[in-house]
Amino acid sequence: MSMTETADGPKPRRRLGREERRRQLLDVAWKLVGEEGSDALTLGRLAERAGVTKPVVYDHFPTRPALLAALYRDFDERQTTVMDAAIEACATTLPDKARGIASAYVDCVLVQGREIPGVIAALASTPELQATKREYESVFLGKLRAWLAPFVAGGQLAVASLLVLLGAAEALSAAAAGGEISPEEAKDELMAVIISIVCR
Structure with a gap:
């Protein structure tokens, strides 16, 4: 012993x-x-x-890729729980949903700190890790599409629009985590991007 x-x-x-x-x-x-x-x-x-x-x-x-994939999965599971609760709690208007999505996404990254951008960047290092990242992104994009569907003419955002939202969410959250912009700036800008894409 x-x-x-x-x-x-x-x-x-x-x-x-x-x-x-x-x-x-x-x-x-x-x-x-x-x-x-x-x-x-x-x-x-x-x-x-x-x-x-x-x-x-x-x-x-x-393997190291298995560890990186596990870290990303760990982050994604926590992020999913927080985002689901935030979206469930917010009102049913587009600005409320957009604010809920933006706030939850940025807050999740900030809770994890500057670690998650490094892990996300490392996920691009091998095809296996890229596939892991794409798998989890696909689930998130499906949820994003469902959350925003009631506000979209035709009922569905195009894949390209969803990818723009994901890219904006990742970039703004990473900038907030790195101290380049404030968390509120990141949330406000992401909210504006979401509303703009849904309404165009």
Whole structure:
């Protein structure tokens, strides 16, 4: 049994279950990316920072792309929960929906900090990671289309319009996370873009 030193002397260290360990590794990976950037994120470095052996990390994430994909999935799941709740809570006018979408998107990125733009950029590094990103984007674009459908003449935004909205959301959120613009500027501009595209 492993031991840790405390003020009271050696104390048995509790062994984490599989899901707890995975959560711990993801949390440490986010912290590492935040402090040192996504290029510093390797499986060996993660093991070192988490205080575990490399085989423990490899058991959860067999490759660096698998770890990056897991980080993106982790972010996307949290973002989806926040956005679904925000859209459910906002009123039924276009400005309210646009404000709800803009605020929730920017807030999700800000909660994750400057780490998520680095992870998103790293996702473009391999076809496997690009496919992961596209898969999650496709789900988000489907939700965006459904949320905005009541306000669109003809009932559906074109794929090109949805991609413009996604690009604007990513760029404005990254700029807010990087301190180039304020969160309110990012939200206001994204809201304006959404309304403009829906109404044109």
